[in-house]
Amino acid sequence: GAGVSQSPRYKVAKRGQDVALRCDPISGHVSLFWYQQALGQGPEFLTYFQNEAQLDKSGLPSDRFFAERPEGSVSTLKIQRTQQEDSAVYLCASSLEVGGWYGYTFGSGTRLTVV
């Protein structure tokens, strides 16, 4: 597609519920990133994929967070047993080249609210 697409746009989850957030990167983009953005803060790195390989998951806050990109295109970020501190906007970004240090294209994000 023309841009990075994320769904759902908004998600309200009850505490303890599992959620799955989807990212459709720009076609052909090698690198895919997930970031978490709390209200009034800058985005914080969660994890990085190069094609289907998850090369870095050091930013995932706990083992309740899991991300995959099985075919090197669409990615899913799953959060198990959601807690209130998980409330944030989850941003996906993709980059044509390996690494992405020349800049990414971000999606509009999924706003997760845990009640």
Place this chain on the structure above:
Amino acid sequence: GQNIDQPTEMTATEGAIVQINCTYQTSGFNGLFWYQQHAGEAPTFLSYNVLDGLEEKGRFSSFLSRSKGYSYLLLKELQMKDSASYLCAVSQSGAGSYQLTFGKGTKLSVIP
């Protein structure tokens, strides 16, 4: 680790010039980015500096001094649509070089 500081909020008048500063401390600097983010929308790329000096792109310019750990984004001929958050982000070399570390953002309000 990395530490990035930028002002929380700024206000400027339509048609004026505004400078948003960013200071950073990092090991192994590999480039500095500025992104614009309107409320509820995706951050969009504005500029990238890896060498010292000024990069000009239309109404927006970005400056970098690596020795001082300092950058600024200059917005000229401000328009109402420039009201947004401006994010400074740093890339570091070596392990983890693909990820960006963002500041908290500067919320710019343009008033008539």
